[in-house]
Amino acid sequence: MITKRIIPCLDVKDGRVVKGVNFLGLADVSSPVKLAQFYSDNGADELVFYDITASAEGRALFTDILREVASHIFIPLTVGGGINTVDDFDRVLKCGADKVSVNSGAIRNPDLIYDAARRYGSQCVVLSVDAKRVDGRFRVFAKGGRENTGMDAIEWIRRGVESGAGEIVLNSIDTDGVKQGFDLEMLDAVCQVVDVPVIASGGAGCQEDFIKLFHALPKVDAGLAASIFHFGEVDIHDLKRTLRQNGIEVRMTQNKEN
């Protein structure tokens, strides 16, 4: 049976993981390589690295880090942030990324999805969408969720898949940071219109939120979160054990920490 995936997301700025991480026993808590290794050893099914650097120097540091991570960690790596052209795809794929996530870059230039999918295959192209309710409709927000594009999120995602996106990351701005659970209503609306994997993001606060997600929406393939994993509020190994006890198929690994 194919398993549900649990995916930690790491924001990287100027070569360091930001948003603060709080692992016991990790001397250098902001080292992306050590964190990636930690997550890989503790059952993460995939890692997402998000480059939130604005400068060219920062970008070069990011690709150095990516190369370093990909030299030591052998699980799928998705990279996002600052992906605006097919050349950007090329840059991160050469450093060991398996999938590339586009967001604002695809809003500015919708052909990016089609062009990248044709060159690298749909399995490589992840469409990441920040969406929020405005007057009862789901709207796409750009620039890290700061700018309302006015676009209908469901329609945008449907078109993105038509153009060749092989996976959707749906981040609900409404539930993000609230820690009261994933946005099941919004996720359900997306699952109704696409037949590619959907990754839920935004809102997880505890293990039960993942159980609710996969029980309520069997078509959701993965749950993504950042701070609850970084701060050790949810241990991925424990989470997977709980999911399995609740009849949800997950990949079990040996916990190296024990």
Added chain:
Amino acid sequence: MIAIVDYGVGNLFSLESSFRCIGEKAVVTSDREVIRRADRVILPGVGAFEDAARKLRESGLDRVVIEEAESGKPLLGICLGMQMLFERSFEFGEHQGLGLINGSVKAIRDVIPTDLKIPHIGWNSLSFGKEKSPLFRYLNEGDYVYFVHSFYGADCDESVIATTEYGATLTAAVSNKNVYGTQFHPEKSGEVGLAILRAFCEM
């Protein structure tokens, strides 16, 4: 030394790194002499069968891979590289493969329920059947590996050494004497994947 055949498809960074990680020297190469000198050969591949088969043929490396395999050298095809080992593929038309494994490559869509997503992407578990291949000597029944594919190896019963379940029983790995193929990506399957590569290096 392990030769990773570079015929212009796919990203070989992780594959090369994974061998380094288990202490084996691997070289990404399109040089036929290097491939001939190698102790083992890896045939990688992602993308469409027709395009990859054409590139392999145009590079002339198809002959080298076949000759080295027939000389008894351990060969491992990965993902599309595994599919290329077959006699033919029905991915968008009919295309000829290397013919090192009997059978054809067919669409998953035709054998699984329509509510399941294509491609089959993610971590899925392996079953080995009655006898475990030396390629999986360090693995346990049910271990998880990472798949990304829309086509699968069919009509190859005598060569199947592992299967996985995705609405149907799909070929996960094949072998014919010294020729091996995995549909999944060992270089993306964590410790389990590295253990497979280690076993391959011991052949």
